[in-house]
Amino acid sequence: MTTFDYASLLVDAGAYSGRDDIAHLFARFVELAEVKFNRGLRVADMERTSTLPLTEGEGTLPADFLEARQVLAPGGRVLRAQPLAELSALQTSGGAPIGYSIVGNRIRVRPKGAEELELSYYAKIPALTAAAPANWLIEKSPDVYLYGLVEEIAIWERDAAKASAAETLKRQAMAGLGLADERLRWGNGEIVIGGLTP
Template sequence: MTISDYASLLVDAGEYSGRDDVAHLFPRFLALAELKLNRVMRVAEMEKAASVPLAEGVGSLPADFLEARQVLAGDGRPLRALPLQELSGQGTSGCPAIGYAIVGSAIEVRPKSGADIRLTYYAKIPPLTAEAPSNWLTEKAPDVYLYALVEEIAVWERDAAKAGAAEALKRQAMAGLGLADERLRWGNAEIVIGGLTP
């Protein structure tokens, strides 16, 4: 595939969609495509780690945060996601909660402390722009970008058939990326059966 950066993606999206007159709308189409991809895609390249400082058990999430993968207390103890009601002490157990909840763009941790937590999370795809012409997705799966853009152009044209065909190709490309990600993570893993065995 010839796609390697912002400019080549623009050219190919125009060719594949049959529209060479939409270059001025390309940033809008690209932003919409990335918005949709961020909603559903979760692969290793999207993972980041950050130290989040807390004040009274509350810390600000990174600006590119999508979803928590692992949250560790300052002492390395894993924290589990809890419903906000349980975290705020209004649950029925009567025991103090130990865990976290995401509230807007913040993370609330109990028990409250001022210690930093360690957050491993899925981050948004770095936006592709003329100033930042490539990212991990253009390097690893440029076809995902291409079909996502062709879909956005077709939606703008109000061409349901073209949009449906592009969406099917995008989903197929994303499925291939997901399969490669699973193989990367689990390809050499052994199956372990928990509990008692005969």
């Protein structure tokens, strides 16, 4: 069975792009590709749970935070995301929190009645480097990495046609990963329509 990692990706990206002179730029290409992956992917392998301590209704988000999936107050009550202006209009203290807003790298809840939150969130893909040569994405979907790198190399070469072709392949690979994730999560799920029915 083939093992995919940082070193094999360097070889494959060079071969697929027709460039054997990119080793000195490879780390940068990987970083740029990962920025795009983090913008577009939201799959189960990216999910994390963290307990966040709060001070005066605010707490610092995890360093790898991308997007909240669910925020729970003590007792397991779900908090609702609210626009900052709406959240700021709520009374600042007293009572259990009912909503939250993300401000920079911090989360703010109002009212300020909780000491900690349970945060379920999407985390950044762990960076692939020579020192950390594997992560869940390259193990699960090496084609996403490969086409992402070929795209970055083509952009560096200023070859729009090659970049466009690689981007199309990358998007198809990401869509396939998303579809596999949906099947994993909802394969046997039933559709339930909420609310009143006639």
